[in-house]
Amino acid sequence: MPRIISIHEGTIPISSSIANAYIDFSRMDCSIVAIVSDVVRDGRPLVGYGFSSNGRYSASDIIRRRIAPRLVEADPGSLLTGDGVTFDPVKALSVMTSGEKPGGHGERSVAVGVLDMALHDLAAKIEDKPLYRWLSDRHALGEPDESVFVYAAGGYYAPGKTLKDLQEEMRRFLGLGYTTVKMKIGGASLTEDLRRIEAVLDVVDGSRLAVDANGRFDLATALAYGKALEPYALAWYEEPGDPLDHALHATLAEQYPGPLATGENLFSLQDARNLLRYAGMRPDRDIIQIDPVLSYGLAEYLRIHAMLRRHGWSPRRCIPHGGHQFALHISAALKLGGNESYPGEFEPTGGFTDDAVVEDGRIRLPDLPGIGFENKAKLHQVFQSLHT
Numbered sequence: 001m002p003r004i005i006s007i008h009e010g011t012i013p014i015s016s017s018i019a020n021a022y023i024d025f026s027r028m029d030c031s032i033v034a035i036v037s038d039v040v041r042d043g044r045p046l047v048g049y050g051f052s053s054n055g056r057y058s059a060s061d062i063i064r065r066r067i068a069p070r071l072v073e074a075d076p077g078s079l080l081t082g083d084g085v086t087f088d089p090v091k092a093l094s095v096m097t098s099g100e101k102p103g104g105h106g107e108r109s110v111a112v113g114v115l116d117m118a119l120h121d122l123a124a125k126i127e128d129k130p131l132y133r134w135l136s137d138r139h140a141l142g143e144p145d146e147s148v149f150v151y152a153a154g155g156y157y158a159p160g161k162t163l164k165d166l167q168e169e170m171r172r173f174l175g176l177g178y179t180t181v182k183m184k185i186g187g188a189s190l191t192e193d194l195r196r197i198e199a200v201l202d203v204v205d206g207s208r209l210a211v212d213a214n215g216r217f218d219l220a221t222a223l224a225y226g227k228a229l230e231p232y233a234l235a236w237y238e239e240p241g242d243p244l245d246h247a248l249h250a251t252l253a254e255q256y257p258g259p260l261a262t263g264e265n266l267f268s269l270q271d272a273r274n275l276l277r278y279a280g281m282r283p284d285r286d287i288i289q290i291d292p293v294l295s296y297g298l299a300e301y302l303r304i305h306a307m308l309r310r311h312g313w314s315p316r317r318c319i320p321h322g323g324h325q326f327a328l329h330i331s332a333a334l335k336l337g338g339n340e341s342y343p344g345e346f347e348p349t350g351g352f353t354d355d356a357v358v359e360d361g362r363i364r365l366p367d368l369p370g371i372g373f374e375n376k377a378k379l380h381q382v383f384q385s386l387h388t
């Protein structure tokens, strides 16, 4: 019966010079964890690794003082699959959230999500399967996708960045094999943003360009942008207003005919359900971007997906925020619409395995057991230094 021997936690910078309409990322950091098990393979204990997605700061204190001790002190059997072969992250979620009141999800959903990633990595390693295969088998999800659509998120604001630089950046993404790109809006005037969008439309077709306002706009601005963006028939218009202003979103959805995308700042099943109830989301075109790591982990994301299906949503309408290797496995196993990618940003946690190749906008899944961090050399080194 596998047991947890120890949990190690640390904080690392994922600093970057980029900025969106709301924050700059120069001081961004993230939590990393290693869960060491008593299962020995090739003379070494199997270890599961996890980190928090970009966009929220490290949640070290909550991990160290509340969530990790609950796992270490739990009855070992309460963390395992029914057959006792490996860890069951769905059961672990109940253990990790015991003693927490409902509502006000805040940073604890991040702390739980980091440990959930490490538990999934470990659970799949114990059964010697890549995570996406393990998920398909353990959750009876049917044959997983062999490759996942990824789009390149960039087009950030930067001091001195010209329209030519922006076009160059987008050409670079296309050169890397991406077919769809995303750029930021809302950090400049509408006139200036339209100039930026038109510059990018010289490089890609409107149906392959998404724009992201990062929750910046009030209703009048969201509508004004919507009216101006409509003729471009863009891939999607992302997070126009505050993530919790569902009335704004519903009003915009009545007037803007193209796809809207949101959800990266909603961190629970209850928040996701309210989005469907009140934000005027349209299952035939809109995109849900909930980030499994920021919202209590994949165990909670599976519950969110069951809820989405009950509301008539296809998993293909979900494209998670985050741009990393864990979400790639989730997208393949749950047959989502794809996954975000930030080429060259948010290192060392962001991005995919060192040998990953984007071909015609898609990435194939790796063959390594677990999430495959062992083939992401810089990150693996950082993880190993936590526990060796």
Ligand SMILES: [Mg+2]
Binding pocket: 212, 214, 238, 239, 264, 321
């Ligand atoms: Mg976004």
